[in-house]
Amino acid sequence: MTKTLLSLSGISKQFDGKTVLDELSLTIDDGEFITLLGPSGCGKTTLLRMMAGFEHPDEGTVTLSGVDITQTPPEHRPLNTVFQNYALFPHMSVFDNVAYGLKMEKRPKAEIAERVEEALAMVQLEDFVRRKPHQLSGGQQQRVAIARAVVKRPKMLLLDEPLSALDYKLRRTMQVELKRLQRELGITFVFVTHDQEEALSMSDRIVVLKDGHIQQLGTPREVYERPANVFTARFVGQTNFFPGRVTKIEGERISVDVFGLTRDLNKPSFRVAMNQSLHVLLRPEDIRVLAPDDTDGVAGKIVERNYKGSTLDSVIELEDGSHVMASEFFDEDDPTFDYSIGERVRVSWVDGWEWLLAEEGDEPLTDEEELAADDAEH
Amino acid sequence: MMRSIKQQPFRAAVLVLVWGWLLFLVLAPNILVVGASVMTRNPSTFISLPLNLDAYRQLFNPLYLDVFLHSLYMAALTTLICLLIGYPFAWALSRVEKRRQMLLIFLLIVPFWTNSLVRTYALKLILATNGLLNSALMSLGVIDEPAQLLYTEGAVIVGLVYLLLPFMILPLYSVFEDLRQDVLLASHDLGAGRFATFKNVVVPLTLPGVLAGVMLVLLPAMGLFFVPDILGGSRNLLVGNVIKNQFLDARNWPFGAAASIVLTLTMALLMFAHRLSKRRLGEEGA
DSSP states (O other), X not given: OOOEEEEEEEEEEEETTEEEEEEEEEEEETTOEEEEEOOTTXXXXXXXXXXXXXXXXXXXXXXXXTEXXXXXXXXXXXXXXXXXXXXXXXXXXXXXXXXXXXXXTTOOHHHHHHHHHHHHHHTTOGGGTTXXXXXSOHHHHHHHHHHHHHTTOOSEEEEESTTTTSOHHHHHHHHXXXXXXXXXXXXXXXXXXXXXXXXXXXXXXXXXXXXXXXXXXXXXXXXXXXXXXXXXXHHSSOOEEEEEEEEEEETTXXXXXXXXXXXXXXXXXXXXXXXXXXXXXXXXXXXXXXOTTOSSSEEEEEEEEEEOSSEXXXXXEETTSOEEEEEEEOBTTBTTOOOOTTOEEEXXXXXXXXXXXXXXXXXXXXXXXXXXXXXXXX | OHHHHHHHHHHXXXXXXXXXXXXIIIIHHHHHHHHHHTSEEETTTEXXXXXXXXXXXXXXXXXXXXXXXXXXXXXHHHHHXXXXXXXXXXXXXXXXXXXXXXXXXXXXXXXXXSOHHHHHHHHXXXXXXXXXXXXXXXXXXXXXXXXXXXXXXXXXXXXHHHHHHHHHHHHHXXXXXXXXXHHHHXXXXXXXOHHHHIIIIIHHHHHHHHHHHHXXXXXXXXXXXXXXXXXXXXXXXXXXXXXXXXXXXXXXXXXXXXXXXXXXXXXXXXXXXXXXXXXXXXXXXX
């Protein structure tokens, strides 16, 4: 059912001798909402600009519906871009901005008027046709930029951090609207952001990028719950990294020593050896905070508590000095539950909710561990 | 409260300075010029009563109308050449790496430190019959005998362009600096080629700079009397020459004043057009 719309293969790009993209390959399916996520300088914007045709790769090819468009200039690509700062034409009215692309196609006047009206209705800006961009709020300018891009009925819409200039509330509204638009139009969206929350809530698939390499490609759930490496785990959401050591391997089960507790876990997909160190990852919401007299868990004390409305986020210092982040939902039975700083607690989690990652680069690896790390990455 | 009272003297001083400047150095001289233009020529006291519009009537004398039109033609040609050189120059300048840009602008401004009269004489040395240019052309074998370069209208145009080009480049540079790259990319992205983007986006967005440049070049080009004096052989080529001659040689102050008022009004008209074009871009009264 899904067919490839755009494929990038072996893309490399250097700027002033600095490698921005390194033999990167990626295929984008028709109709999906795919997000390029990464810190600034990871190559996500360059990648998007290459799809738009503003940059050309040093090596590699870009194919759209089977046609090589690597060297095609942007004006001949059936894709449109929503720019980070909207890039509206300041000397044109809202109508003329949206009509621009259709005028370039030399469409008949009546058709232009009809399609512009339609596009503006879609973003709820019908009443602003005569306004100039500077007479609109940031959110309205954003909508004009979207209408201007979709009016051409592109095969693909490229969005370069389109919401980064909006305030938090407006950003949430626009996120919902963009999703709605994408459903209604059935156009493939390629969305660039450095905001992992935005990426998780909007995307069908997320491409996590760092230093011009794809770190992980998967659904939001995969990226969040089963991060492929330490970078992804750290970048997407908050994570506790517990040091673990393999003490027993038995069939599909292994035993791992964490803070002196022995946990019986499923064998991870990478190769493990006896006494190997590994990361045991737990999201703050997976941490269970227990009473100090509980028999389970590790002893510690509360060093920070933050009321977040729906959750109570706390930081617990263990006896060895390491910090654990916990995020607990308020319970109907105990709506006033709270911690005081210095309160003694124990920290635990439900077996099976953790995620194991091999250690990377930080420490010298044995040959076997190196193999394991490679396995985890691929 | 205390603060604002303490700030009052400074505020007052600044206002007095600004208004004083405008009043005594802008408004008063202009009133004097307007006054002189409606008075009668007097060989001993320069001007005297009664008031009349003779000077303005004299402007319509075919002889002076010719000078004015010819002057306009020379100035327009100068402006056009400055625009044709300055526009791509400013565009390229705005695209150069920032540090290099500062150096280039510095080089553009350096000639201002030398008096323009001196620079015009320097140009005379280059264009003279046995000057640099002729010698160079002859030693290269392009021409056999010196060409008449000096004391031609062409020499005057060269002089005017040379002196006024920076005034065209600087305002254009400023609009090109403000021209956002992503707006041009957006135009391409929406299907416009290079020419369509230039016509529909670059030109309208740089128009205020073009008009500012035209204002800064066209008017001085009509008034720079010493350029025809030095390079053009002292003919009445520009309105500036007429005005200078009326005040210094012919001693006809009313007529000189009337001619300079015509120049001022032309300037006002251009400024009005400039304002309109800026408003169209929404840079004012947002």
